[in-house]
Amino acid sequence: MCREMTWESTFMVESANCLAAFADGPEFYVHGSVKDSVAYCFRSGKMVIFGDAGKAFGYGAKGGIAFILGDLIDRPLINAVGSATAVVNGSCKDYMGESFMAANGLIIINGVKFDENGRLVEEETPYHGGNLFSLAAAGAVFLRDPWGTVSKDQLNGGKIVSLTK
Numbered sequence: 001m002c003r004e005m006t007w008e009s010t011f012m013v014e015s016a017n018c019l020a021a022f023a024d025g026p027e028f029y030v031h032g033s034v035k036d037s038v039a040y041c042f043r044s045g046k047m048v049i050f051g052d053a054g055k056a057f058g059y060g061a062k063g064g065i066a067f068i069l070g071d072l073i074d075r076p077l078i079n080a081v082g083s084a085t086a087v088v089n090g091s092c093k094d095y096m097g098e099s100f101m102a103a104n105g106l107i108i109i110n111g112v113k114f115d116e117n118g119r120l121v122e123e124e125t126p127y128h129g130g131n132l133f134s135l136a137a138a139g140a141v142f143l144r145d146p147w148g149t150v151s152k153d154q155l156n157g158g159k160i161v162s163l164t165k
Contacts, residue, residue: 017036019035019038021041032051033051039061040059041061042084044063046067049066050070052071057072059078061080061084062084063084064085071093072088072090072092075094076092078097078098080139082103085102086108091111091124092128096109096129096133097134099134100136100139102138109143125150126145129154130153131154133158135156136158
């Protein structure tokens with residue numbers, strides 16, 4: 001009897017730089033935080049990170065989807081194209097989506113975290129820095145920001161649009 005091979009990897013410790021660089025199809029599940037340049041030029045597949053993502057996460061990503069339980073540190077998804085997509089429970093520090101060109105891409109930042117008792121709590125803000133989607137040519141970012149902490153000054157030419165019924 002033949003068993004179907006799957007490309008799935010599970011990492012139980014903090015991963016090294018450049019994990020999943022140029023990956024095309026596999027699924028990665030990281031139980032902890034990841035370092036810098038993870039998912040560099042990620043082409044397709046899925047990445048699930050049960051922690052924070054370091055600098056330049058998803059740089060030049062072409063597709064695939066990433067789920068990050070914690071925060072994005074600095075310069076995530078810059079120069080991403082195609083259908084690069086990320087869902088982040090936490091917040092982002094700075095330069096998110098700089099030169100983002102993913103016409104079918106989307107970044108969702110929820111701005112929440114879990115406290116020591118496992119309760120869901122609001123982060124101070126979903127986005128801390130300036131340069132949010134600066135020089136972006138396509139794609140979209142959804143920031144869950146019920147208190148209006150992100151301002152137009154952080155956008156470098158973009159605009160904030162409210163989602164209402």
